[in-house]
Amino acid sequence: QMGVKRTERLTGYGPNPAIPWYHRRIVYPVPFDSRSRQETDAAGFPPFFRGHNHSPALEVAANGDLLYASYTSYGEYEPGVSFIMARLRFGADQWDFPDGFLDFADVNVHAPMLWRDAGRLYFFFGTPRLAGAAPFNWMFSDDHGATWSPVQYPNFSGFAGPNTRQP
Numbered sequence: 001q002m003g004v005k006r007t008e009r010l011t012g013y014g015p016n017p018a019i020p021w022y023h024r025r026i027v028y029p030v031p032f033d034s035r036s037r038q039e040t041d042a043a044g045f046p047p048f049f050r051g052h053n054h055s056p057a058l059e060v061a062a063n064g065d066l067l068y069a070s071y072t073s074y075g076e077y078e079p080g081v082s083f084i085m086a087r088l089r090f091g092a093d094q095w096d097f098p099d100g101f102l103d104f105a106d107v108n109v110h111a112p113m114l115w116r117d118a119g120r121l122y123f124f125f126g127t128p129r130l131a132g133a134a135p136f137n138w139m140f141s142d143d144h145g146a147t148w149s150p151v152q153y154p155n156f157s158g159f160a161g162p163n164t165r166q167p
Contacts, residue, residue, distance in 0.1 A: 004146035005063050005090065027068055027086050027095050037074055048082045048100035050074045059114035061121060061144040064090030069101060069112040069123065077129065081108040087145065102139075111166035121145050126166025135163035 015021040040049055049072060056070040066088040073081040082103035087096045102109060104127070113124040121141040127133040139148045154160075 004065065004087075004144050025088060025093065025095055027098065046100060047080075048072055048084055048103060049098075050080075052076060053084070055111055057112040057114040057123075059116050059121065062116065062119045063144040065144055067114055067121070067145050068095070068098075069114060071110060071112060073108075077108060079106040079108050079129070081110060083109060083112055083125070085145075113167045123148065124167040126164070128165045130165065133165050135160050135165055136167045 037051065040051060041047075052073045052075065053070045054073075054076065056068060059067050061067055067085060068088070069083055069085045071081050072084050083101040084098045085101035086098040088094075089096065102123075102125070107127055108129045110126050110128050111124075113122075115122045115124065119142065121144065122138055123140070124136055124138045126136050134153045136154065138152050139150070140152070141148045
């Protein structure tokens, strides 16, 4: 969240699309998926770095930064599932170190989705195992993901229909 450029850039800027180009940038500094719970904890990583990272979301902010979010857990349906996020700054060659983004105590948060509409970034997610929860929740950012709104909940005037409580 620190040092995010507030200027808008053309998000269409990039390599010539007529010339094949591929450049891989590693998001995680170590492969958490291949580490055991004991190895991850012993390495001193915060509890939101777990071995099962899944359902990634990716979006280009209006300032040209690339945002990545995924849920992280030891097991997909445990209550300790939380979200991590990382940023590849416009023009940078390496991702910022991933950090904890959102976690509800003992609630499985699931299915992150990033979406940009004009300059506003949206972060949608669900809570599939929380009884009585809304079908989805969201937050928004008007400063390229440097800060986020409180969690928003939909207000339906009637029955929302069958759903899995995740986008």
